[in-house]
Amino acid sequence: MSELDRIRSAVTSSSDRFLQHLKHACSFPSISAEGLGLADMAIWLEGRLLDLGAKVSRLSVPGSPEALLGEFVGADSDRTLMIYDHYDVQPVDPLDLWDSPPFEATERDGKLYARGAADNKGDLVARLAALEVYQELYGQFPYNIKFFVEGEEESGSVYFERICEAFSEELKSDDCVWEGGWFDLDGRPEMYYGCKGLLYMELHHKAITGDQHSSIAVYAPSAAWHVLRALASLKDSEGNVVVDGFHDRIVPPGTREKELLDAMQFNEEAMKKRLGITEFVKGLRGNDLKYELLYAPTANIAGFNTGYTVPGGQKTVLPAEAMAKIDFRLVPDQDGTEIAGLVRRHLKEKGFGDIQAHVLSHENPSRSPLDSTLGRAAEATAAQWFKDPLTIYPYMWATGPMFPIAQGLGIPICSPPGVGRPDSNLHAPNEHIHIDDFYDIIGYTVAYLREYGQTDPS
Amino acid sequence: MSELDRIRSAVTSSSDRFLQHLKHACSFPSISAEGLGLADMAIWLEGRLLDLGAKVSRLSVPGSPEALLGEFVGADSDRTLMIYDHYDVQPVDPLDLWDSPPFEATERDGKLYARGAADNKGDLVARLAALEVYQELYGQFPYNIKFFVEGEEESGSVYFERICEAFSEELKSDDCVWEGGWFDLDGRPEMYYGCKGLLYMELHHKAITGDQHSSIAVYAPSAAWHVLRALASLKDSEGNVVVDGFHDRIVPPGTREKELLDAMQFNEEAMKKRLGITEFVKGLRGNDLKYELLYAPTANIAGFNTGYTVPGGQKTVLPAEAMAKIDFRLVPDQDGTEIAGLVRRHLKEKGFGDIQAHVLSHENPSRSPLDSTLGRAAEATAAQWFKDPLTIYPYMWATGPMFPIAQGLGIPICSPPGVGRPDSNLHAPNEHIHIDDFYDIIGYTVAYLREYGQTDPS
Numbered sequence: 001m002s003e004l005d006r007i008r009s010a011v012t013s014s015s016d017r018f019l020q021h022l023k024h025a026c027s028f029p030s031i032s033a034e035g036l037g038l039a040d041m042a043i044w045l046e047g048r049l050l051d052l053g054a055k056v057s058r059l060s061v062p063g064s065p066e067a068l069l070g071e072f073v074g075a076d077s078d079r080t081l082m083i084y085d086h087y088d089v090q091p092v093d094p095l096d097l098w099d100s101p102p103f104e105a106t107e108r109d110g111k112l113y114a115r116g117a118a119d120n121k122g123d124l125v126a127r128l129a130a131l132e133v134y135q136e137l138y139g140q141f142p143y144n145i146k147f148f149v150e151g152e153e154e155s156g157s158v159y160f161e162r163i164c165e166a167f168s169e170e171l172k173s174d175d176c177v178w179e180g181g182w183f184d185l186d187g188r189p190e191m192y193y194g195c196k197g198l199l200y201m202e203l204h205h206k207a208i209t210g211d212q213h214s215s216i217a218v219y220a221p222s223a224a225w226h227v228l229r230a231l232a233s234l235k236d237s238e239g240n241v242v243v244d245g246f247h248d249r250i251v252p253p254g255t256r257e258k259e260l261l262d263a264m265q266f267n268e269e270a271m272k273k274r275l276g277i278t279e280f281v282k283g284l285r286g287n288d289l290k291y292e293l294l295y296a297p298t299a300n301i302a303g304f305n306t307g308y309t310v311p312g313g314q315k316t317v318l319p320a321e322a323m324a325k326i327d328f329r330l331v332p333d334q335d336g337t338e339i340a341g342l343v344r345r346h347l348k349e350k351g352f353g354d355i356q357a358h359v360l361s362h363e364n365p366s367r368s369p370l371d372s373t374l375g376r377a378a379e380a381t382a383a384q385w386f387k388d389p390l391t392i393y394p395y396m397w398a399t400g401p402m403f404p405i406a407q408g409l410g411i412p413i414c415s416p417p418g419v420g421r422p423d424s425n426l427h428a429p430n431e432h433i434h435i436d437d438f439y440d441i442i443g444y445t446v447a448y449l450r451e452y453g454q455t456d457p458s
Numbered sequence: 459m460s461e462l463d464r465i466r467s468a469v470t471s472s473s474d475r476f477l478q479h480l481k482h483a484c485s486f487p488s489i490s491a492e493g494l495g496l497a498d499m500a501i502w503l504e505g506r507l508l509d510l511g512a513k514v515s516r517l518s519v520p521g522s523p524e525a526l527l528g529e530f531v532g533a534d535s536d537r538t539l540m541i542y543d544h545y546d547v548q549p550v551d552p553l554d555l556w557d558s559p560p561f562e563a564t565e566r567d568g569k570l571y572a573r574g575a576a577d578n579k580g581d582l583v584a585r586l587a588a589l590e591v592y593q594e595l596y597g598q599f600p601y602n603i604k605f606f607v608e609g610e611e612e613s614g615s616v617y618f619e620r621i622c623e624a625f626s627e628e629l630k631s632d633d634c635v636w637e638g639g640w641f642d643l644d645g646r647p648e649m650y651y652g653c654k655g656l657l658y659m660e661l662h663h664k665a666i667t668g669d670q671h672s673s674i675a676v677y678a679p680s681a682a683w684h685v686l687r688a689l690a691s692l693k694d695s696e697g698n699v700v701v702d703g704f705h706d707r708i709v710p711p712g713t714r715e716k717e718l719l720d721a722m723q724f725n726e727e728a729m730k731k732r733l734g735i736t737e738f739v740k741g742l743r744g745n746d747l748k749y750e751l752l753y754a755p756t757a758n759i760a761g762f763n764t765g766y767t768v769p770g771g772q773k774t775v776l777p778a779e780a781m782a783k784i785d786f787r788l789v790p791d792q793d794g795t796e797i798a799g800l801v802r803r804h805l806k807e808k809g810f811g812d813i814q815a816h817v818l819s820h821e822n823p824s825r826s827p828l829d830s831t832l833g834r835a836a837e838a839t840a841a842q843w844f845k846d847p848l849t850i851y852p853y854m855w856a857t858g859p860m861f862p863i864a865q866g867l868g869i870p871i872c873s874p875p876g877v878g879r880p881d882s883n884l885h886a887p888n889e890h891i892h893i894d895d896f897y898d899i900i901g902y903t904v905a906y907l908r909e910y911g912q913t914d915p916s
Contacts, residue, residue: 156772196673200772209734214785215654215855217758218750219729219738224759225697232690239683271677276667280677292676300675301682302775307761308783314614314658314818316785316857317760325766327672327774360772397673399774 004384004447010133011443018129018442019112019435021048023105025087025121026114032088032155038065041087045124045149046070052131054147059167064159065151069170072131072145079143081374081452082173082411085124085180086153089116090427097429113432122419122433123180123441124149130445137446142453146173150401153179156361157401164404174457175374176411179400180418183437184265189386189417191378192393195400196294197330197365199339200302203227204356206321211307214316224306227322230352234299234326234343239281241299243346249333253295256370257394264290265391294395298329325360329399336362366402367395369458372412377455381448382417386440390417416448417441462843462905468591469901476587476900477570477893479506481563483579484572490546490613496523499545503582503607504528510589512605517625522617523609527628530589530603537601539832539910540631540869543582543638544611547574548885555887571890580877580891581638581899582607588903595904600911604631608859611637614819615859622862632915633832634869637858638876641895642723647844647875649836650851653858655788655823657797658760661685663813664779669765672774682764685780688810692757692784692801697739699757701804707791711753714828715852722748723849752853756787783818787857794820824860825853827916830870835913839906840875848875874906875899 001009011018028044029037042058049056049070058066065088074080092102092115100106105114116122127147134141148171150160164171181191207223236242253261268285272278284292307319328339340359347355369375370392382390396415406413419441425431459467469476486502487495500516507514507528516524523546532538550560550573558564563572574580585605592599606629608618622629639649665681694700711719726743730736742750765777786797798817805813827833828850840848854873864871877899883889 198774200774202770204769207735209732212733213856214756214758214760215787215857216751217756217787218754218855219742219747220733221735221739222759224762225693228686228689228759228762229695231686235683237687274667275670275678277665277679281679284677289677293674296676298672298675300672300774300776301680301686301765302672302773303765303767303777304682304686304762304780305767306763307759309761309763309781311662311781312660312818314783314785315760316656316658316758318758319761322762323767323769325772327772329673329675360770397676398671399673 006137007133007443007446010137011439011446014133015439018125019438021129022112022117022122022125022438025125026105026116027103029103030088030151031091032065032152033091038088038151042066042068042151045087048128049147052128052135057170059163059170061159061162061166064163067148067150067163070147072141074141074143074145076143079457080146080173081143082146082148082171082176083127084148084176084178084405085120085127086150087121087124088151088154089119089121090154094429099430107435110435111432112435112438113430115431117431117433118420118424119426119431120179122438126419126438126441127445129442130449133442133446134449138450146171153401157363160401161404161408164408168409171409173411175372176405176413177374178402178413178415180420181415182418182420182422184391185422188265188388188391189382190391190393191382191417192396192415193370193375193413194332194367194395194406195365195402196395196397197334197336197363197403198399199328199330199336199362200360201326201340201343202358202360203230203324203326204321204358205354208320211320212318214318217318220318222318223322224319226352227306227324227355230347230350230355231301231324233350233352234346241297243342245342246297246339249335250295250297251332253394260392260394261287261290261294263391264393266290293397294393295331297331297334300327301325302327330365331395332365332367334365336364363399363401364403364407365395366406366413368406368412368414370394371458372414373455373457374412374452375414376458377452378414378416378448381444381451385444385447417444464595465591465901465904468595469897469904472587472591473897476583477896479587480570480575480580480583480896483583484563484574485561487561488546488609489549490523490610491549496546496609500524500526500609503545506586507605510586510593515628517621517628519617519620519624522621525606525608525621528605530599532599532601532603534601537915538604538631539601540604540606540629540634541585542606542634542636542863543578543585544608545579545582546609546612547577547579548612552887557888565893568893569890570893570896571888573889575889575891576878576882577884577889578637580896584877584896584899585903587900588907591900591904592907596908604629611859615821616819618859619862619866622866626867629867631869633830634863634871635832636860636871636873638878639873640876641879642849643880646723646846646849647840648849648851649840649872649874650854651828651833651872652790652825652853652864653823653860654853654855655792655794655821655861656857657786657788657794657820658818659784659798659801660816660818661688661782661784661813662779662816666778669778670776672776675776678776680776681780682777684810685764685782685813688805688808688813689759689782691808691810692804699755701800703800704755704797707793708753708755709790711852718850718852719745719748719752721849722851724748751855752851753789755789755792758785758787759783760785788823789853790823790825792823794822821857821859822861822865824864824871826864826870826872828852829916830872831913831915832870832910833872834916835910836872836874836906839902839909843902843905875902
């Protein structure tokens with residue numbers, strides 16, 4: 001029996017119990033945006049970590065939910081692997097679109113439906129299970145493990161950077177297993193080494209004291225036109241952002257990254273069909289499209305509201321106020337605070353300095369070396385474990401709170417394949433995972449934890 | 459006793475009864491936008507006209523509310539004066555902001571509060587009262603009178619043009635008394651000879667099948683940016699409309715109109731204070747400001763809506779759809795249908811041909827000769843009747859359904875001073891008039907009806 005088969009067999013013999021653990025974890029309504037059920041979920045998690053032999057600490061700063069740190073002492077105490085997950089979940093609205101109650105994990109057709117099943121309790125519980133299987137098969141870990149689980153990822157990780165700074169000594173590690181990659185729709189595993197950043201701004205302008213009859217638009221200033229023209233000034237006619245300095249810090253892909261881009265799968269026709277379009281913007285296709293997806297920042301209008309908006313209705317109003325929301329997806333090494341300053345300077349210089357431009361949140365983009373010790377271990381293991389080849393993304397195109405770990409604490413991050421799929425309905429009703437993926441990821445995690453111990457530090 | 463004093467005395471002796479008539483008229487919830495109470499109001503009005511000796515017809519086309527035509531045969535049957543009013547009113551929302559029930563006319567501090575008290579049942583009932591006083595003082599009218607009252611002015615007079623066309627013979631007249639001018643805030647009477655037009659368009663664009671995670675804004679088209687850029691393309695950086703042909707038909711003011719502009723009162727500081735601004739757009743002041751108010755068209759964004767718009771909230775969404783409403787105030791001789799075509803052609807030429815641009819309504823601008831028989835009679839009477847000088851506007855800056863009468867039937871229009879004031883809260887809660895203005899306008903109307911009979915046709 002090969003080593004990997006031993007692992008598979010060990011997972012299988014406890015699979016029912018591991019699934020029960022996941023169902024139990026999914027029974028807690030740990031919705032951070034609503035402050036619900038976090039404490040009970042933290043107690044359950046602490047119990048699991050204690051069962052596995054960890055020393056557990058609760059890390060917090062004033063106002064924050066508690067992050068849990070479960071420390072396992074390894075045979076070689078000079079080397080430490082961090083595993084990052086989060087125990088909070090998204091809200092469940094609209095509740096009436098769920099086919100089964102979101103906090104009663106339900107099996108249907110080989111899938112498990114529950115809020116958090118994919119994001120990210122599935123990975124969290126799979127990794128706890130992997131620690132158990134590892135210890136059962138191999139005894140003490142050869143290196144220290146710091147199992148670090150925050151409770152506010154789904155509400156913007158507002159305090160996360162401060163927690164990481166306040167406990168930088170406690171969190172010191174050599175590598176970090178991030179939240180979790182994916183399987184694609186065809187079941188091919190995917191992993192990534194970084195993420196885009198996000199700067200979320202809200203523009204607001206009040207031009208006159210109150211709404212007026214539109215006949216006076218002749219002489220009274222229009223908040224709607226002012227904010228509209230301010231937004232229009234951010235881009236040229238091709239859709240490129242023209243804010244001075246916006247692109248200055250962008251790091252182009254290196255040789256290895258270009259190879260990864262070449263190898264990336266992107267089913268253009270399927271995506272066009274899903275969106276109901278015949279062309280991507282700027283006619284993007286092939287490598288250009290993949291390049292933009294990972295290396296191009298965006299300035300997206302997430303919302304704009306002014307005046308009277310009942311479809312088909314008529315009100316001849318000059319609206320007093322206008323509001324717009326823009327989310328900028330940032331790429332390494334753009335900095336959210338700096339970009340917000342550039343946007344404000346741009347608005348001022350273009351004659352829109354009277355528009356309030358608030359930053360609602362920002363998370364910086366993050367990237368880690370593509371040849372980290374963990375990365376090599378996870379890639380080598382994936383090549384043996386999965387029947388399909390691994391797709392490696394230098395970054396994921398979405399955003400997560402990686403920056404405080406990867407850049408703040410200087411710990412290289414890698415996000416090996418995890419339990420989710422693109423149709424897992426993350427942040428949506430009927431979130432689910434394939435139960436076989438869950439077992440598969442437990443075994444794969446055991447295998448790369450073992451491989452990591454046998455990989456020479458880079 | 460002077461002739462005007464005789465008229466004043468006759469009004470005073472029936473003033474209580476006339477106020478009762480107005481209160482009765484205001485008790486009907488004749489909200490055309492909601493199809494309420496129109497029939498009862500029409501019955502009441504028909505009764506009043508019959509009492510006064512008119513022959514009453516009900517004019518309608520399929521789908522329209524009924525317009526009433528009350529005809530009085532004059533001694534000289536070759537000459538006919540039309541009097542136009544409307545018997546419908548605006549909706550009453552928000553009801554909780556009314557200090558007394560909108561359809562129970564209530565006296566407070568010399569004012570009468572009710573929906574329609576100013577717009578336009580006050581003028582309607584004052585003119586009916588004037589017909590009564592006239593007949594009491596002078597007997598038969600020296601010319602025919604066609605008292606024409608429509609029931610859908612407050613919902614865009616959708617069928618009004620068709621009614622005017624269908625009954626063009628019945629409506630044939632030499633002059634038309636329009637709905638009613640005003641007193642300004644200082645009590646000075648105002649009248650006008652025309653109005654701006656209105657073209658109300660709604661733009662709508664759906665770029666993708668449904669809202670998406672904003673990370674794919676890299677390659678998926680944005681409805682928000684598309685509609686925003688389409689709107690931005692309509693104006694230059696100074697705010698001037700740059701749609702080809704938009705200004706072509708605009709008629710500049712003539713000598714008499716320029717004199718009237720010079721004489722127009724416009725309290726710039728009071729208006730700035732009311733709006734909470736320090737400057738009008740483009741630094742407009744003095745005659746330039748008055749000129750723009752009457753002779754410049756507008757393109758006003760009445761509404762724009764796309765995506766997520768909860769203030770302070772964050773949702774990283776690429777909205778699938780965007781919607782905007784624009785109202786264009788048109789000036790003579792712009793044509794609403796033609797302008798809509800020009801806007802559509804502009805959008806197409808600028809790359810926005812995929813945006814739906816619906817016309818929700820349009821009313822053409824209208825102007826009448828400044829030296830009509832009726833105008834001369836109303837001006838001459840005003841000079842004697844009111845202690846303050848009359849302000850004459852070639853056009854009012856708002857819009858009404860004048861075009862089908864003035865241009866469609868070729869009847870010169872004049873809107874002599876009426877019962878409203880700028881703070882009468884038209885279309886708003888606590889609509890009201892000054893009761894003394896109501897009596898004053900009854901008498902003034904008797905006086906100019908008499909003067910009209912003595913004025914040589916121009």
